[in-house]
Amino acid sequence: VSARRSGRDTVSFLSDYGTEDEFVGVVKSVLRQLARGAVVIDITHQVPPHDVRAGGLTLQRAAPFLVPGVVMAVVDPGVGTDRRAVAVEVERDPRLVFVGPDNGLLVPALDALGGRGRAVALADRRHPPGAGATFDGRDLFAPAAAKLCTGTDLEDLGPPIDPAGLVPGARPSPAPKGTGLATEVLWIDRFGNAQLAVGPEDAEHLGERVRLTLPGRQVLATRVATFAEIAPGQVGLVVDSWGMLAVALDRRSAADELGLAAGDEVVIDRSDADGGTSRQ
Amino acid sequence: VSARRSGRDTVSFLSDYGTEDEFVGVVKSVLRQLARGAVVIDITHQVPPHDVRAGGLTLQRAAPFLVPGVVMAVVDPGVGTDRRAVAVEVERDPRLVFVGPDNGLLVPALDALGGRGRAVALADRRHPPGAGATFDGRDLFAPAAAKLCTGTDLEDLGPPIDPAGLVPGARPSPAPKGTGLATEVLWIDRFGNAQLAVGPEDAEHLGERVRLTLPGRQVLATRVATFAEIAPGQVGLVVDSWGMLAVALDRRSAADELGLAAGDEVVIDRSDADGGTSRQ
Amino acid sequence: VSARRSGRDTVSFLSDYGTEDEFVGVVKSVLRQLARGAVVIDITHQVPPHDVRAGGLTLQRAAPFLVPGVVMAVVDPGVGTDRRAVAVEVERDPRLVFVGPDNGLLVPALDALGGRGRAVALADRRHPPGAGATFDGRDLFAPAAAKLCTGTDLEDLGPPIDPAGLVPGARPSPAPKGTGLATEVLWIDRFGNAQLAVGPEDAEHLGERVRLTLPGRQVLATRVATFAEIAPGQVGLVVDSWGMLAVALDRRSAADELGLAAGDEVVIDRSDADGGTSRQ
Numbered sequence: 001v002s003a004r005r006s007g008r009d010t011v012s013f014l015s016d017y018g019t020e021d022e023f024v025g026v027v028k029s030v031l032r033q034l035a036r037g038a039v040v041i042d043i044t045h046q047v048p049p050h051d052v053r054a055g056g057l058t059l060q061r062a063a064p065f066l067v068p069g070v071v072m073a074v075v076d077p078g079v080g081t082d083r084r085a086v087a088v089e090v091e092r093d094p095r096l097v098f099v100g101p102d103n104g105l106l107v108p109a110l111d112a113l114g115g116r117g118r119a120v121a122l123a124d125r126r127h128p129p130g131a132g133a134t135f136d137g138r139d140l141f142a143p144a145a146a147k148l149c150t151g152t153d154l155e156d157l158g159p160p161i162d163p164a165g166l167v168p169g170a171r172p173s174p175a176p177k178g179t180g181l182a183t184e185v186l187w188i189d190r191f192g193n194a195q196l197a198v199g200p201e202d203a204e205h206l207g208e209r210v211r212l213t214l215p216g217r218q219v220l221a222t223r224v225a226t227f228a229e230i231a232p233g234q235v236g237l238v239v240d241s242w243g244m245l246a247v248a249l250d251r252r253s254a255a256d257e258l259g260l261a262a263g264d265e266v267v268i269d270r271s272d273a274d275g276g277t278s279r280q
Numbered sequence: 281v282s283a284r285r286s287g288r289d290t291v292s293f294l295s296d297y298g299t300e301d302e303f304v305g306v307v308k309s310v311l312r313q314l315a316r317g318a319v320v321i322d323i324t325h326q327v328p329p330h331d332v333r334a335g336g337l338t339l340q341r342a343a344p345f346l347v348p349g350v351v352m353a354v355v356d357p358g359v360g361t362d363r364r365a366v367a368v369e370v371e372r373d374p375r376l377v378f379v380g381p382d383n384g385l386l387v388p389a390l391d392a393l394g395g396r397g398r399a400v401a402l403a404d405r406r407h408p409p410g411a412g413a414t415f416d417g418r419d420l421f422a423p424a425a426a427k428l429c430t431g432t433d434l435e436d437l438g439p440p441i442d443p444a445g446l447v448p449g450a451r452p453s454p455a456p457k458g459t460g461l462a463t464e465v466l467w468i469d470r471f472g473n474a475q476l477a478v479g480p481e482d483a484e485h486l487g488e489r490v491r492l493t494l495p496g497r498q499v500l501a502t503r504v505a506t507f508a509e510i511a512p513g514q515v516g517l518v519v520d521s522w523g524m525l526a527v528a529l530d531r532r533s534a535a536d537e538l539g540l541a542a543g544d545e546v547v548i549d550r551s552d553a554d555g556g557t558s559r560q
Numbered sequence: 561v562s563a564r565r566s567g568r569d570t571v572s573f574l575s576d577y578g579t580e581d582e583f584v585g586v587v588k589s590v591l592r593q594l595a596r597g598a599v600v601i602d603i604t605h606q607v608p609p610h611d612v613r614a615g616g617l618t619l620q621r622a623a624p625f626l627v628p629g630v631v632m633a634v635v636d637p638g639v640g641t642d643r644r645a646v647a648v649e650v651e652r653d654p655r656l657v658f659v660g661p662d663n664g665l666l667v668p669a670l671d672a673l674g675g676r677g678r679a680v681a682l683a684d685r686r687h688p689p690g691a692g693a694t695f696d697g698r699d700l701f702a703p704a705a706a707k708l709c710t711g712t713d714l715e716d717l718g719p720p721i722d723p724a725g726l727v728p729g730a731r732p733s734p735a736p737k738g739t740g741l742a743t744e745v746l747w748i749d750r751f752g753n754a755q756l757a758v759g760p761e762d763a764e765h766l767g768e769r770v771r772l773t774l775p776g777r778q779v780l781a782t783r784v785a786t787f788a789e790i791a792p793g794q795v796g797l798v799v800d801s802w803g804m805l806a807v808a809l810d811r812r813s814a815a816d817e818l819g820l821a822a823g824d825e826v827v828i829d830r831s832d833a834d835g836g837t838s839r840q
Binding site for chain 2: 010012019039045058059061062064066067159186190199225241
């Protein structure tokens with residue numbers, strides 16, 4: 001069966017392998033040998049090593065844009081243990097199948113896409129002669145992804161499992177705090193913008209100008225539509241490309257200048273709320 | 281219309297998105313969905329954030345080697361403002377079309393290729409539900425590139441504009457200074473070689489051995505054909521792979537050891553010219 | 561002749577070019593123009609600049625998984641000198657051809673694959689107008705790789721040479737030292753695991769618990785099958801994905817915490833051997 005016939009001729013690939021070593025190239029070599037016609041799209045390989053939460057959030061952000069096909073995601077500190085390896089269809093569009101470890105990495109994206117369809121535990125690990133049991137991207141996930149590209153049905157990859165039983169992922173959600181809203185930094189992007197775990201509608205009632213309580217400081221921030229609207233010296237709160245609120249400066253790194261990191265708590269409040277001195 | 285029929289089945293892609301985040305992967309996912317047969321070649325995604333000058337110089341260096349097709353370049357600090365987004369054909373070879381923001385990023389490469397042909401302002405931005413207006417690579421440039429790959433004519437992408445009116449890019453050129461030549465460092469490559477904004481013929485009259493006045497120091501340098509000809513302790517001036525003069529050491533970083541950075545002024549002069557003490 | 565007919569439609573590409581500059585993109589553009597149907601797989605481009613030993617070891621690790629086709633490897637401090645540029649078939653599977661400089665980079669992988677078949681010195685360098693002689697990836701190796709993809713026979717690329725006369729690569733092997741075994745760190749991977757130049761069978765007689773003498777310290781280490789078996793505070797000795805012993809911690813960097821770097825000597829000995837104090 002050709003890759004094209006099955007409707008799965010693309011493998012979207014995310015990992016924490018980095019690109020300094022040959023890991024990614026070796027996985028792609030395996031894919032190329034087992035599913036010659038499949039095209040690989042690198043989502044990113046620079047998830048911080050072993051950071052399942054960051055990998056899951058990255059995959060969730062990419063999810064609405066993923067091509068029908070296989071999504072292979074590997075951030076897998078438990079490789080070699082008895083954590084399950086799984087393949088899970090997207091319920092609304094079974095042409096899209098996620099393959100990876102069952103450790104919370106896949107679920108945020110699956111749920112963002114509307115929920116989990118059929119799921120199986122992967123059964124067939126390859127064993128290159130002499131090699132250790134520490135590289136499932138090469139020995140387990142890529143062979144499974146290749147099979148899905150060449151027309152193998154999901155259920156031929158291993159025994160069915162209950163999709164409701166998958167290990168859940170990080171799902172931070174905002175909580176009321178005084179007159180405001182406590183949330184956290186989900187992600188610092190390359191430009192230093194700090195994405196918050198809150199959408200614009202959740203904070204709408206707090207007004208166009210808000211007070212942000214960050215670790216160690218308070219700042220006033222202004223709701224803007226684009227980075228370029230942020231005046232020098234001003235802190236912006238922008239609806240970012242994923243529909244979340246992000247703390248941003250114009251052409252400078254908000255994370256660096258405000259000392260923000262993923263996981264930090266941020267409280268958004270009315271600009272005239274009680275609660276200490278404000279800067280700016 | 282197939283990608284192949286239109287003669288545009290390759291998208292050469294340059295950006296400042298980095299590869300830590302999913303930006304590049306998401307743009308490629310959009311391309312794959314809208315122009316299935318197109319192949320993407322990454323020029324680089326590690327242009328320093330918002331550095332239009334560096335991006336434009338990188339694109340100019342790559343220009344003579346680009347495959348006929350679409351060149352999509354995104355270094356775009358003005359995203360979301362009213363800066364124009366454009367598609368511009370290369371006059372001598374209209375199979376080659378540049379797509380990107382009109383901020384000086386595209387013009388150096390276009391002019392290095394012999395000049396600008398037809399140009400249009402891109403009109404159709406996609407709006408993923410709920411998302412902000414900060415990711416034109418995904419929402420505007422990739423869809424336009426995909427259309428060019430699937431056979432849409434340039435003029436169907438938006439209203440024609442005057443190609444002479446595009447924002448010009450950085451074009452540093454050498455200027456006489458005393459008996460010598462003042463120029464600047466265009467680029468430090470991965471190996472620490474410092475490319476100057478001057479070709480070998482411009483400096484030929486200064487001889488095989490020249491004096492370089494760098495920020496904070498003077499050194500003697502010798503014209504050589506290859507890096508390996510540079511003796512230990514010697515500074516070389518090599519004609520690099522783009523036909524420009526570059527300050528180099530053998531197997532060591534000239535930038536690190538001589539304290540050079542992009543944008544620094546360098547004066548090239550005869551080795552016996554007046555002007556202070558010399559090292560080496 | 562189509563790329564597919566010749567059985568060489570994949571180019572596996574390793575270099576020290578990095579991805580900050582446009583080098584890799586330019587080489588791929590040349591390949592795409594000269595061998596349209598060939599697919600490029602990046603092994604890695606982040607070999608440390610000019611580090612032939614590291615590049616050769618990386619290529620050797622990837623070797624067993626490489627797709628039949630062309631393997632183009634460029635770590636080439638001698639570019640522009642009279643060092644030979646070569647193409648060498650794998651004796652057991654001539655569909656696999658290595659292309660690169662003859663400086664020790666290719667031989668470890670070739671020998672790991674069972675030995676060298678036919679070999680030629682590459683004869684036809686392209687000379688982009690005005691450009692210097694410092695970019696053989698673009699001007700020599702990519703055109704040769706493209707010819708091999710489009711059906712040119714190896715012997716049409718240049719005069720035959722004796723494959724036994726290729727410059728040998730690094731081949732560190734363990735040596736007895738007292739009751740133990742002296743070896744070295746081959747490679748620190750992204751996760752901080754330190755791969756040693758010794759397989760598990762070589763050290764089997766030393767037992768499940770061994771003493772490691774590292775630069776500046778001694779530690780006790782335990783043989784384990786997976787990273788996750790390593791207890792907090794414990795040092796593990798794991799059979800890694802390439803069948804070599806590696807010094808590892810669970811979810812932390814052994815290299816950082818134990819101060820290990822590529823090339824360091826490590827002595828493995830029985831845990832009760834003489835020789836100083838032990839930690840842990």
